[in-house]
Amino acid sequence: MITLYSFPSSRSLRAAWTLEELGLDYVCRHVDLKTGEGQGESYLSLHPDGKVPALVDGDLTLFESAAICRYLAERYGEPGSLLPASVEERALVDQWLFFIIGELEQALWTQGKHKFALPQAQRVPAVLPTAAWEFQWALKALERRFDGEGWLVSDHFTLADLVLAHTLSWAVTFKNRLPESLQAYRERCEARPALARAVARESAAAEPA
Numbered sequence: 001m002i003t004l005y006s007f008p009s010s011r012s013l014r015a016a017w018t019l020e021e022l023g024l025d026y027v028c029r030h031v032d033l034k035t036g037e038g039q040g041e042s043y044l045s046l047h048p049d050g051k052v053p054a055l056v057d058g059d060l061t062l063f064e065s066a067a068i069c070r071y072l073a074e075r076y077g078e079p080g081s082l083l084p085a086s087v088e089e090r091a092l093v094d095q096w097l098f099f100i101i102g103e104l105e106q107a108l109w110t111q112g113k114h115k116f117a118l119p120q121a122q123r124v125p126a127v128l129p130t131a132a133w134e135f136q137w138a139l140k141a142l143e144r145r146f147d148g149e150g151w152l153v154s155d156h157f158t159l160a161d162l163v164l165a166h167t168l169s170w171a172v173t174f175k176n177r178l179p180e181s182l183q184a185y186r187e188r189c190e191a192r193p194a195l196a197r198a199v200a201r202e203s204a205a206a207e208p209a
């Protein structure tokens, strides 16, 4: 059995979206970050930092959203679907995943941390313009390699597109400017029915029993 530990509008959506793209059966278990459940002893035994997502599949427990998506696609995906069939194209998917997490997301997360995620006393609003500048810098690097037409790797939607679309949606939520081409690409990815199902699963899990 697969269990995803999630919280709506967080990075766990990447994992839920991947599970839905793959058509897998899974339990979606809400972790109430707002009441501090993440820092409870029980959840810390799954995720050492008390964050979401975490995934349990049989004897395997995994944390880190990109690693979870990568595992699910490799373990359960048809070769040539979320992960391309060739080693070279899979390496390109990994290249984009590391770039998205290490470059694009970091600048965004600095914004998120200093706008709402850190305890009030630790927030430094003065860093926000620098983080916005850093995000635009990383976006330019993306645009040099990808104009928003087609897909990041290969001729179809892959895991690289899923994680990029999710990250670009955060960019918009945090009020960063996206070029029209990437905005259209993001909307194309977000129109996938699997994403709507994933959002619904995470919301339903958060409903009181």
Ligand SMILES: N[C@@H](CCC(=O)N[C@@H](CS)C(=O)NCC(=O)O)C(=O)O
Pocket: 009, 010, 011, 012, 033, 038, 050, 051, 052, 053, 063, 064, 065, 066
């Ligand atoms: N690099 C991690 C980051 C995970 C992370 O920071 N998750 C946030 C939600 S998006 C979280 O659980 N924060 C804990 C909290 O807010 O208490 C990943 O991609 O999974």
